[in-house]
Amino acid sequence: MLNRELALSTTLRELVLYAAFLADLCVLTFGMVSTDMYYLNKVMARLFLEPSEDGRSGFRSIGSRADLWRFAEGPLLDGLYWDKWYNNVTLAPQNSSSHIYYENLLLGVARLRQLKVRNNSCSIYPYFHTFLEDCYSKYRYQDEDRSDFGPRNESEWKYTATSSLSPWYWGSMGLYSSGGYMVTLPKSKRESAEKLEFLRQNGWLTRGTRVVFIDFSTYNANVNLFCIIKLVVEFPATGGAFTSSHIYSVKLLRYVTYYDYFLASCEITFCLFIITFIIQEAIKIVKLKKEYFRSAWNWLDLLLLVVSILAIAFNIYRTVEVSLLMEKLLSDAHVYPNFYFLAFWQVLYNNMIAVNIFFAWIKIFKYVSFNKTMTQLSSTLSRCAKDIFGFAIMFFIIFFAYAQLGYLVFGSQVEEFSTFQNCIFTQFRIVLGDFDFETIEAANRILGPIYFITFVFFVFFVLLNMFLAIINDTYSEVKADFEVIPSEELQIRDLFRRSCNKALVKLKLKKPGMDANPAEESLESKEFAATKRKDISKLSNGDGANDKSQLKKTLGAKYPPMEETDSVATQSYVSTAEFQQLFRYTAELEKELNNTNAKLRRIMKSMQHLQGPSGKTAQ
Helix, strand or coil: HHHHHHHHHHHHHHHHHHHHHHHHHHHHHHHHHCCHHHHHHHHHHHHHHHCCCCCCCCCCHHHHHHHHHHHHHHHHHHHCCCCCCCCECCCCEEECEECCCCEEEECCCCEEEEEEEEECCCCCCHHHHHCCCCCCCCCCHHHHHCCCCCCCCCCCHHHHHCCCCCCCCCCCCCCCCEEEEECCCCCHHHHHHHHHHHHHHHCCCCCCCEEEEEEEEEEECCCCCCEEEEEEEECCCCCCEEEEEEEEECCCCCCCCCHHHHHHHHHHHHHHHHHHHHHHHHHHHHHHHHHHHHCCCHHHHHHHHHHHHHHHHHHHHEEEEEEHHHHHHHCCCCCCCCHHHHHHHHHHHHHHHHHHHHHHHHHHHHHHHHHHHHHHHHHHHHHHHHHHHHHHHHHHHHHHHHHHHHHHHHHCCCCCCHHHHHHHHHHHHHHHHHCCHHHHHHHCCCCCHHHHHHCCCCHHHHHHHHHHHHHHHHHHHHHHHHHHHCCCCCCCCHHHHHHHHHHHHCCCCCCCHCCCCHHHHHHHHHHHHHHHHHHHHHHHCCCCCCHHHHHHHHHHCCCCCCCCCHHHCCCCCHHHHHHHHHHHHHHHHHHHHHHHHHHHHHHHHHHHHCCCCCCCCCC
């Protein structure tokens, strides 16, 4: 009992420290994201992606190279250059800068960038050599065209390489490098329109063009947010065009208001917590050595530390890099300031923090496991883990078989089955009730309904119900065991209450007699354990060898003996699973003894009836 109190006291101290760490981490994460980011993204998407008020098509409706030029010379220029008020009154020039929606300063100018592939980058079947002379494959880095073309007197007709640290773009059709043929638009709307018209007339977009990027950045001083916008038009080898867009609202200038400095103090506190946890885990590793790495919670602690250290390192790097690049990027108002590099890594940083706080919340289960309800949950999951693993193998064999079937039958006609990954996610959506049966039936009128009906029957009605049955059956067993085993009252809440009472007593805010005496509880627990040991020893030393051997056989078949260790000293504690098994064994033993006692009583009553009233055996 004393060892358990010490263990729980240590756990309580760790819980208080970890609760403070989690609260500090939550404050930091709430300071990273705000509703202003959502609204800024929404208004920018409405302006550049959706159709304009005068009926002109938006960016999402682009389906060819001609559509791209119409968008660039129309809605794009109208969105980038706001030189008039809503009543067509010309605005006074503000340092020759454009303010999108009158509130968002256009940083520098916008840029267009394209990537091309070489001619004859694919193989033509010999029968078609007389009909086809040119061949442009899909985009691959090794097939990229870097030669000069067109008038060759401007930079937009020459390939420009960029730094190897610049992030590549992962599009729908491929992974695109950060170089290409770049066009920087002028500061005025009229000059930009003339330049775009010149590029269109001289064929800047060719058959080898595989992707066009439209990049620009804005800054809103009202909410201190940078908005980095990337509009992407991909031209696959099949023809046509597909669009995608990325709008990032990030806070690169971090320490401006008083609340920002409060967050800075939280960041310093976060670093102190991480240093404390590093020392704490190092002591555990030195003390436990190999035993430390056998616990899943310890691996989770190491994962949290690694992710937190990476987050701290990136935060320092980002702050220094922004301060160094900001003046350089904004020094020339006639060039494109590439904030996409900073926004890209900022988004990765946010994702890293999101994963970190997710696992930080998961770690709370380590401390609430002393509660009876949480112990039932963990015991259920641990006891049925082997059954679920075996069932998962059978489940995914059938699941992937259906995914392969759907990919081969519907992959060329249905978007949800166009790739094997899409097939997997589509089948999970079918399980959840989100499906489009008409599209599947239209793709194949025979195999479509057969695929859908059999998948729903086997996966939804059979396999998933088997999965739930395994968990329900195991939970019923665990709950029955916990009803037999008395709940341990000494939990985290009790130690927390005792700690508070001791603190109040030391501060003379409470009398010592008002608190329950822990020694009495410990003494009662010891007396209870001693009574149980006496009862068990009486049962083991009693008469009736045949009954004892019969009970041993019966209970031994149901509760097989645990593995014995070579030395008693090697096992210094009894685990929860062993304690539960021993208690179930004792409960079954007590039940069998009660049954035997009842039988003996019936035999004695029968003997008394046979002896009769005179005490002699009836004739």
